[in-house]
Amino acid sequence: MNIAAGGHIFQSQPNAARRWEHATFWLFRAATYLVLGCGLSVFATIVFKGTRALVKPEAPFINTTFFTDAPETLYVFTFEGKGYAQGDREHRAFIAAHPAAARVKAESYVYSAGGIFPCIVGTFLLVVGSMAIALTLGVCAAIYLNEYARDGAFIRFVRLAILNLAGVPSIVFGLFGFGMFVIGFKVFGVQFFGWNVSLAAGWFTLAFMVLPVVITASEESLKAVPMGFRAGSLALGATKWQTIRKNVLPYALPGILTSSILGIARVAGETAPIMFTAAYVVRDKLPWDVAKVSDFFFQGVMALPYHIYVVSSKIPQNEYTERVQYGTAFVFLLVVALIAATSILLRNKLRSRYQW
Amino acid sequence: MSESTATREPPAFAVSKKRLRLLGLTLDDAIKVFFGGNAFVSVIVLALITIFLFREGFGFFGQNRQNLRIYRQAGLEYVDFIRTQTDDHTALTRYLSDLRLRQLSFFLQEKKLSLADANAALAAFDDFADRFGTAIDPLRAMVSDLTEQATEIKTKFIVAGDKREERRQLTAEGKTADAAAVKIDEVNFTNELKPLLATLPTYRAVNRELEQKLKGVLDTAPPPPTPELAVRFDRFKDLVQIYVAGFPAVEKNLETWDYLKSVPVSQAFTAFVFGHEWLTASFWQDWYGVVPLFVGSLMVSLVALVIAVPFGVGAAIYVNQIATAAEQKFIKPCIEFISAIPSVVLGFFGIAVLGQALRLLSQQSWLSWVPGFPYSERLNILTAGCLLALLAVPTIFTLAEDALNNVPRAFKEASFALGASRLQTIVKIIVPASLSGIVSAVLLGLGRVIGETMVVLLCAGNRIAIPDFSAGLAVITQPVHTMTGIIAQEMGEVVRGGIHYRALFVVGLLLFLLSLLINYVAQGIVRRYRISIG
Numbered sequence: 001m002n003i004a005a006g007g008h009i010f011q012s013q014p015n016a017a018r019r020w021e022h023a024t025f026w027l028f029r030a031a032t033y034l035v036l037g038c039g040l041s042v043f044a045t046i047v048f049k050g051t052r053a054l055v056k057p058e059a060p061f062i063n064t065t066f067f068t069d070a071p072e073t074l075y076v077f078t079f080e081g082k083g084y085a086q087g088d089r090e091h092r093a094f095i096a097a098h099p100a101a102a103r104v105k106a107e108s109y110v111y112s113a114g115g116i117f118p119c120i121v122g123t124f125l126l127v128v129g130s131m132a133i134a135l136t137l138g139v140c141a142a143i144y145l146n147e148y149a150r151d152g153a154f155i156r157f158v159r160l161a162i163l164n165l166a167g168v169p170s171i172v173f174g175l176f177g178f179g180m181f182v183i184g185f186k187v188f189g190v191q192f193f194g195w196n197v198s199l200a201a202g203w204f205t206l207a208f209m210v211l212p213v214v215i216t217a218s219e220e221s222l223k224a225v226p227m228g229f230r231a232g233s234l235a236l237g238a239t240k241w242q243t244i245r246k247n248v249l250p251y252a253l254p255g256i257l258t259s260s261i262l263g264i265a266r267v268a269g270e271t272a273p274i275m276f277t278a279a280y281v282v283r284d285k286l287p288w289d290v291a292k293v294s295d296f297f298f299q300g301v302m303a304l305p306y307h308i309y310v311v312s313s314k315i316p317q318n319e320y321t322e323r324v325q326y327g328t329a330f331v332f333l334l335v336v337a338l339i340a341a342t343s344i345l346l347r348n349k350l351r352s353r354y355q356w
Numbered sequence: 357m358s359e360s361t362a363t364r365e366p367p368a369f370a371v372s373k374k375r376l377r378l379l380g381l382t383l384d385d386a387i388k389v390f391f392g393g394n395a396f397v398s399v400i401v402l403a404l405i406t407i408f409l410f411r412e413g414f415g416f417f418g419q420n421r422q423n424l425r426i427y428r429q430a431g432l433e434y435v436d437f438i439r440t441q442t443d444d445h446t447a448l449t450r451y452l453s454d455l456r457l458r459q460l461s462f463f464l465q466e467k468k469l470s471l472a473d474a475n476a477a478l479a480a481f482d483d484f485a486d487r488f489g490t491a492i493d494p495l496r497a498m499v500s501d502l503t504e505q506a507t508e509i510k511t512k513f514i515v516a517g518d519k520r521e522e523r524r525q526l527t528a529e530g531k532t533a534d535a536a537a538v539k540i541d542e543v544n545f546t547n548e549l550k551p552l553l554a555t556l557p558t559y560r561a562v563n564r565e566l567e568q569k570l571k572g573v574l575d576t577a578p579p580p581p582t583p584e585l586a587v588r589f590d591r592f593k594d595l596v597q598i599y600v601a602g603f604p605a606v607e608k609n610l611e612t613w614d615y616l617k618s619v620p621v622s623q624a625f626t627a628f629v630f631g632h633e634w635l636t637a638s639f640w641q642d643w644y645g646v647v648p649l650f651v652g653s654l655m656v657s658l659v660a661l662v663i664a665v666p667f668g669v670g671a672a673i674y675v676n677q678i679a680t681a682a683e684q685k686f687i688k689p690c691i692e693f694i695s696a697i698p699s700v701v702l703g704f705f706g707i708a709v710l711g712q713a714l715r716l717l718s719q720q721s722w723l724s725w726v727p728g729f730p731y732s733e734r735l736n737i738l739t740a741g742c743l744l745a746l747l748a749v750p751t752i753f754t755l756a757e758d759a760l761n762n763v764p765r766a767f768k769e770a771s772f773a774l775g776a777s778r779l780q781t782i783v784k785i786i787v788p789a790s791l792s793g794i795v796s797a798v799l800l801g802l803g804r805v806i807g808e809t810m811v812v813l814l815c816a817g818n819r820i821a822i823p824d825f826s827a828g829l830a831v832i833t834q835p836v837h838t839m840t841g842i843i844a845q846e847m848g849e850v851v852r853g854g855i856h857y858r859a860l861f862v863v864g865l866l867l868f869l870l871s872l873l874i875n876y877v878a879q880g881i882v883r884r885y886r887i888s889i890g
Binding site: 017018020021024025027028029031032034035036038039042043045046136137140141143144145147148149157158161162163164165167168169170171172173174175176178179180183185208211212215239240241262265268269270271272275276305306308309312313317325326329332333336337339340341344348 | 383384387388390391392394395396397398399401402404405408409411412666667668670671673674675678679687689690691692693694696697698699700701702703704705707708709746749753777778779800803806807808809810813814840843844847848852860861864867868871872874875876879
């Protein structure tokens with residue numbers, strides 16, 4: 001032992017066991033960072049290629065039409081020695097101006113021109129509606145489970161149902177929504193539901209899908225409110241409901257809302273449940289173009305995730321279609337990532353703010 | 357006296373205000389019931405899912421039985437007996453052409469012959485292969501005739517069914533005259549099948565002839581050029597012997613075949629659960645066998661778990677036991693972030709980037725030792741499995757990390773106090789103590805992966821066939837179709853209430869039950885092996 005060299009007698013000495021331990025720890029570290037690397041590479045590829053679709057070299061630098069137009073068919077052709085790639089409307093105008101161009105054979109790619117405005121609107125409507133339903137049901141259920149319920153067979157049963165509901169595959173929710181809301185059922189000759197492919201059907205299907213997430217998140221926030229708040233209020237003679245309304249909910253609500261944002265990310269990101277319940281491949285009208293107000297709820301919409309599925313599976317991959325494919329994926333990823341990031345940041349902030 | 361006054365006048369602090377009552381409940385009770393009702397919604401939803409999957413899928417087994425009954429009564433089954441013979445013959449021909457390819461490459465590469473010379477050297481073999489191939493022609497012609505006859509009977513039966521339905525509807529609408537005018541050609545299977553059954557003697561003669569021909573062809577087979585090929589050729593001869601030896605069994609099947617034999621209810625069930633074919637919208641016969649889909653789902657999930665478990669659990673151990681506090685703060689949200697990537701985006705990534713990248717990787721010469729490499733199908737089990745692994749890692753990570761976190765500090769401290777190193781503590785104390793939690797995390801990861809739709813729909817290749825397990829590990833480079841994928845793909849195109857529609861709901865029901873089972877087992881493991889923490 002060379003004490004004079006600067007170490008001290010209790011310093012751990014390198015030996016085989018220690019080297020082995022170090023190597024193993026590095027293995028774990030490598031596994032962790034490889035996972036992060038994979039996630040990052042997916043993200044980076046889509047961001048990188050998507051940005052090219054959304055940004056243009058001249059002012060205002062952002063391809064605004066991609067956000068404000070409806071999808072169109074793209075026509076690619078050569079006319080008088082020059083190559084053109086035009087959207088549907090532009091192409092018709094071009095043919096009107098150059099009648100000879102009508103005879104040129106153009107390759108067409110569906111949905112590859114124009115933008116994704118109807119999809120953004122549709123996704124927004126789906127998320128808002130389904131989260132409103134899920135939050136109402138979920139928060140009330142959580143209040144019951146945390147404030148009123150006493151341990152018993154009924155509560156165990158409810159908890160078991162919530163736990164199992166969380167594990168049901170999303171496509172099964174899609175089938176269920178299709179059977180219940182889209183087709184509907186008859187009891188004694190009275191038709192229930194039967195809304196066809198519609199916003200309302202999508203709302204309820206998605207709401208039931210995220211219900212377990214919302215209930216769990218809400219219950220956790222309610223649990224975080226100290227018992228003393230309730231005891232104090234009850235001791236002053238307030239009823240149970242008054243206690244909950246004035247002394248529990250106000251403190252739990254921020255937590256409930258932030259944790260539920262993760263549910264929003266899930267609702268926005270799922271494709272399978274809306275495939276047969278709410279999503280159209282293409283729809284010319286925007287959702288507010290309705291004759292009656294009630295029609296609003298019973299119309300199908302275009303949605304971002306379903307649009308990505310359509311453009312990635314139904315049209316070929318090449319330089320012309322890449323724009324809409326990566327562009328849509330990028331916008332969608334951005335929306336979901338923003339929602340998720342907000343949720344994670346807010347939660348961390350909230351944890352440090354409320355300390356009882 | 358004083359007693360009576362005490363009873364008449366209530367004490368000053370008693371609540372005198374009369375409570376509002378709704379249906380005999382006080383307001384507070386009503387609120388409680390309202391919240392309780394909301395909590396009950398999840399139970400109702402679970403029940404409704406079960407009810408609707410059952411309702412829509414319910415008629416399937418009845419319809420499938422009817423489907424199988426027509427298959428028998430219209431003589432399709434009879435024709436399929438003979439068809440197996442021609443199919444087996446096709447397989448043998450394929451073996452021969454493979455043999456020819458090997459001989460050709462031998463002549464070209466070992467003997468350095470020109471292509472023309474090599475082909476000339478193979479002339480005798482080609483002649484042999486040709487005679488072997490044409491020997492089946494009479495039988496094939498017969499099968500084709502019989503196919504037409506059987507299809508005709510089946511069509512007649514279906515038309516009659518449609519007419520009957522039309523009449524029923526007209527009667528229900530009260531148009532009795534119209535209903536009576538609908539002409540229904542009832543199918544008399546005995547009569548219809550007569551010409552079909554009458555072909556049996558012809559078939560026997562054709563079969564005899566085929567047997568003779570094949571034997572004659574085999575006797576005049578040219579000798580193969582190398583011992584290695586000779587072994588293969590002997591194998592071929594053996595296969596032909598086995599093939600010919602199977603003829604009497606087919607004849608026996610045909611003789612004893614009875615179109616009146618009823619299809620038991622259980623067969624409608626077993627045809628679904630153990631059926632090896634999922635074939636829809638075919639002109640001949642539709643099959644609804646879930647095995648290829650189930651095996652596809654299972655293979656994809658297994659590949660995903662094999663990748664995800666080491667990474668997920670490894671990352672959990674690293675973050676919980678090894679990493680510094682700053683690293684923890686950084687890694688945890690990042691992995692949560694990965695779980696927020698929508699599956700359809702991952703699927704798109706698989707189609708656009710990963711499929712191509714993996715195929716390129718497989719074609720590198722230094723990786724040719726990997727089973728199945730190089731491969732040509734861009735979308736296959738491996739591509740889907742890799743992406744699903746990325747989906748499963750956050751689930752497994754979060755739950756496994758929770759489990760590790762729940763191990764009491766005292767365990768770790770006691771281990772250190774006994775002089776164990778950090779690695780020893782992790783491997784021998786922490787991980788075993790949280791094993792039940794880790795196992796249930798893996799199971800829930802499996803549940804997540806097996807129920808995933810978009811990634812497998814986009815990236816698994818969508819070929820409805822049981823992968824060829826004889827390829828060994830290389831099986832993971834084959835395309836498959838999955839249970840979730842088939843529902844998403846075919847649900848939009850089916851007739852509501854038809855057998856195909858109902859079959860998809862039964863597949864959904866199977867998925868639902870599977871997910872419940874996985875959940876149940878995962879919970880059971882946690883409950884059973886939880887370490888009681890004193």
